[in-house]
Amino acid sequence: MLDLAILGLLREEALHGYELRRQLSDFGFWSVSFGSLYPAMRRLEKLGYIETDDQTGRRKEYHLTPEGKAQLQEMLEDDSTVKDDERSFNLRLAFFRYMEPESRLGVLERRRGHLVDRMASSRASMKQRAARTKQKMDRYTLALMEHGIESAQADIAWLDDLIETERALTPKKERARSRKARSRAERLIAE
């Protein structure tokens, strides 16, 4: 997670730890602590993925080595290690330009599927709870769950845009299956 973020940010330009941290939080990822960032950079240096040549004292600017570049590529491409959480997805999306165009659609659709699943099970549990206990949920819990569903819907609509654009950019055969899977998902959403 953190390793991916470091390598990804360093792919574009050489950075030192402090600046890396700023960018990480500016992108809206997360505010990693220095106690986690600096040891991570040391580790990546030992692994030969990043290095620094300027000894000019104060700042320690790291840049990607060819091995680091290859490692980044592998981390982005290998979806067996991908977690289904938002941060993991956002991180990949931020580095989409470094990915193989064919892999991008897969990442987007996987994220979409995950959101659809979560929404469906959230809906189901709301109904089940309404049926089980006669009294309705308290105002706050209801607001929380409804907002969760609405946010997920907005995210899915946004993903659909991205998917559509991506499809237009990489015209390929064999789209029938994906389209079918998508309309099934849409039925699930529609209550």
Place this chain on the structure above:
Amino acid sequence: MLDLAILGLLREEALHGYELRRQLSDFGFWSVSFGSLYPAMRRLEKLGYIETDDQTGRRKEYHLTPEGKAQLQEMLEDDSTVKDDERSFNLRLAFFRYMEPESRLGVLERRRGHLVDRMASSRASMKQRAARTKQKMDRYTLALMEHGIESAQADIAWLDDLIETERALTPKKERARSRKARSRAERLIAE
């Protein structure tokens, strides 16, 4: 975090670990692992916050002790230990009904302020980056950041609804300062 979730869910009804986990994920909080859940319940039992009397073998239903109830109250009320992340806020909101009405507005406004801040700094860094590097951001990064801002705006609007409703429910004097703080925040949002 996990402790708060366990105590909060047990406040309404006695539950065993397996069921607790299901509810936790149904609420959209997170899918806690058993390797984390069971030890946590043990710990809470040793602390005297929860207990079980049914030895009927298979399931171990825990319920809240009076001490556990007091502890829950304290965890909900004490905002010095509150983290500003989404999960922490959602968890508190789900247990709003157990909180003092006077504390609720504070939680909502604190969350609002946090979102406004993050959005403002995200906006600022986008502009700064646009000015610094002549070339515009790649399509994906742009989509990510814009969507982040839009999501935050939607969350803020939702919070405003909650805040308004809450104000109507707890009519009090001394609202002028809060209202002023809120309109300042609104100016920040409006680009």
Place this chain on the structure above:
DNA sequence: TAAAGCATGTAAGAGGTTACATGATTGG
């Protein structure tokens, strides 16, 4: 009767945080 799901638990370790320590540089 086998497979799938229910239910509880342990051990090891990944992946972070907090708190602390240090010092250089910049701006009012």
Place this chain on the structure above:
DNA sequence: CCAATCATGTAACCTCTTACATGCTTTA
């Protein structure tokens, strides 16, 4: 020149996950 910010780092610890182990119960 003093405070704030920049900048790097260490040590202790905390929270949670993964992987494993066990056995019961329901369903096809």
